[in-house]
Amino acid sequence: MAEKSFKYVIIGGGVAAGYAAREFAKQGVKPGELAIISKEAVAPYERPALSKAYLFPESPARLPGFHVCVGSGGERLLPEWYTEKGIELILSTEIVKADLSSKTLTSAAGANYKYNVLIIATGSTVIRLSDFGVQGADSKNIFYLREIEDADKLIEAIKAKKNGKAVIVGGGYIGLELAAVMQINNYDVTMVFPEPWCMPRLFTPEIAAFYEGYYAKKGIKIIKGTVAVGFDSNSNGEVTAVKLKDGRSLDADIVVVGVGARPLTTLFKGQVEEGKGGIKTDAFFKTSIPSVYAVGDVVTFPMKMYNDVRRVEHVDHARKSAEHAVKAIFASGEGKTIDEYDYLPYFYSRSFDLSWQFYGDNVGDAVLFGDSDPASAKPKFGSYWVKDGKVVGTFLEGGTPDENKAIAKVAKLQPAASSVDELTKEGIGFACKI
Numbered sequence: 001m002a003e004k005s006f007k008y009v010i011i012g013g014g015v016a017a018g019y020a021a022r023e024f025a026k027q028g029v030k031p032g033e034l035a036i037i038s039k040e041a042v043a044p045y046e047r048p049a050l051s052k053a054y055l056f057p058e059s060p061a062r063l064p065g066f067h068v069c070v071g072s073g074g075e076r077l078l079p080e081w082y083t084e085k086g087i088e089l090i091l092s093t094e095i096v097k098a099d100l101s102s103k104t105l106t107s108a109a110g111a112n113y114k115y116n117v118l119i120i121a122t123g124s125t126v127i128r129l130s131d132f133g134v135q136g137a138d139s140k141n142i143f144y145l146r147e148i149e150d151a152d153k154l155i156e157a158i159k160a161k162k163n164g165k166a167v168i169v170g171g172g173y174i175g176l177e178l179a180a181v182m183q184i185n186n187y188d189v190t191m192v193f194p195e196p197w198c199m200p201r202l203f204t205p206e207i208a209a210f211y212e213g214y215y216a217k218k219g220i221k222i223i224k225g226t227v228a229v230g231f232d233s234n235s236n237g238e239v240t241a242v243k244l245k246d247g248r249s250l251d252a253d254i255v256v257v258g259v260g261a262r263p264l265t266t267l268f269k270g271q272v273e274e275g276k277g278g279i280k281t282d283a284f285f286k287t288s289i290p291s292v293y294a295v296g297d298v299v300t301f302p303m304k305m306y307n308d309v310r311r312v313e314h315v316d317h318a319r320k321s322a323e324h325a326v327k328a329i330f331a332s333g334e335g336k337t338i339d340e341y342d343y344l345p346y347f348y349s350r351s352f353d354l355s356w357q358f359y360g361d362n363v364g365d366a367v368l369f370g371d372s373d374p375a376s377a378k379p380k381f382g383s384y385w386v387k388d389g390k391v392v393g394t395f396l397e398g399g400t401p402d403e404n405k406a407i408a409k410v411a412k413l414q415p416a417a418s419s420v421d422e423l424t425k426e427g428i429g430f431a432c433k434i
């Protein structure tokens with residue numbers, strides 16, 4: 001079987017791989033030195049588009065429009081870009097074995113790839129309802145969303161079941177973004193999730209109340225405090241109803257499930273140190289094996305600001321960790337060092353004409369400010385999280401670019417908080433004067 005050798009190999013061809021490739025080029029990687037091996041059939045792209053503009057009925061986003069690095073305002077890395085730089089894109093190739101002691105990766109087709117330095121960028125995979133043995137969870141027209149192929153299948157079903165009923169299982173990122181996009185596609189949408197409010201890992205009940213109210217205004221029904229325990233299907237095997245634990249049954253032509261993600265670390269089990277579900281690294285993304293780095297969703301890294309180790313499943317960190325790792329690799333090749341990764345958590349989402357940003361840590365007491373009435377013509381509100389007298393986290397819906405910069409600065413600098421009353425009264429003004 002074929003064997004190829006590279007100085008550097010990136011396993012995974014997602015967001016982190018694309019941003020790593022750009023940094024490799026900046027650092028002067030030579031033709032033939034770098035390969036990206038990806039299970040997907042296309043060059044790295046901005047994955048967030050898949051749950052947003054990719055699913056729009058009018059003028060949807062399509063490749064090559066959203067290849068990396070457009071998401072950060074950078075140059076678009078078309079497949080030709082990789083050819084020009086002499087970076088080998090090995091697509092539609094799943095690695096099924098990674099032997100870190102012999103520095104060899106083996107593909108499903110049996111090809112071997114050798115490397116001197118490996119960057120693990122395998123990202124996450126979806127958690128499936130069939131993982132919990134939910135009855136009927138393999139019925140047709142039950143969708144998960146991770147890769148472009150998943151989105152293409154969903155689009156086919158949206159067209160086939162035109163103006164039908166959609167049930168969204170899960171009240172996190174995928175749940176909220178997909179409920180909106182299915183409504184935009186003229187589907188009758190119901191969301192189901194077990195918690196008392198949506199996006200509980202970030203939202204306070206007050207923040208959630210705004211989005212739930214806004215979605216209700218759009219005609220989206222929300223069922224909380226219960227889960228899907230089974231699915232009915234027709235003689236074609238297509239889903240027809242979602243059975244809930246509380247005994248209710250919801251008619252459905254399409255079901256989209258977003259019940260969380262799991263980092264793809266299986267290939268490396270027992271070979272590298274792990275922590276908090278991810279592959280553990282130092283502040284330069286080097287794993288317990290010196291020639292192996294890990295970036296993006298899979299990595300558990302030192303979060304310097306909070307003197308903690310964490311894993312982050314968001315695009316901003318995927319981009320920045322990849323760039324940092326490549327800088328560190330080149331610096332160490334020259335016997336130099338670079339600064340430790342010092343990450344300020346940044347999460348965002350967009351749906352309908354809404355857009356929020358969050359920076360920092362959502363710990364301590366949350367203080368709501370602004371107009372969070374979903375019935376308002378132009379709602380604009382936010383929240384500060386105050387811990388030990390300091391503002392450590394900031395959230396803003398509908399902010400201007402300058403206001404978003406201001407809330408990022410607050411989360412980074414952690415200024416002393418005035419009283420809760422003052423913060424509520426000052427609102428975004430507090431951030432803008434820091």
Ligand code: FDA
Nearest residue numbers: 012014015016039047048095122123296297313314315318
């Ligand atoms: P990513 O998942 O991007 O890439 C991993 C790659 O590795 C894939 O190409 C995969 O096929 C490949 N791979 C895995 N195992 C392999 C193997 N054994 N062999 C070969 N290839 C293999 N975040 C955010 O901040 N804002 C947002 O709006 C969104 N929106 C969003 C929408 C949707 C639909 C998803 C699924 C996710 C988001 N995210 C997001 C999260 C964000 O996209 C995510 O954090 C990054 O894509 C992570 O980048 P990685 O490169 O680590 O993994």
Ligand code: NAD
Nearest residue numbers: 170171172173174175193194227258259260261313348349
């Ligand atoms: P999530 O963790 O954001 O949310 C999962 C939700 O499903 C939670 O509300 C959870 O309690 C609920 N849930 C769990 N079990 C359930 C069950 N049996 N029935 C119904 N609900 C259940 O995960 P996600 O929304 O699936 O997102 C997957 C990945 O994609 C994450 O890594 C996420 O960060 C990423 N993503 C991010 C964005 C963004 O940052 N804007 C957008 C889309 C996806």
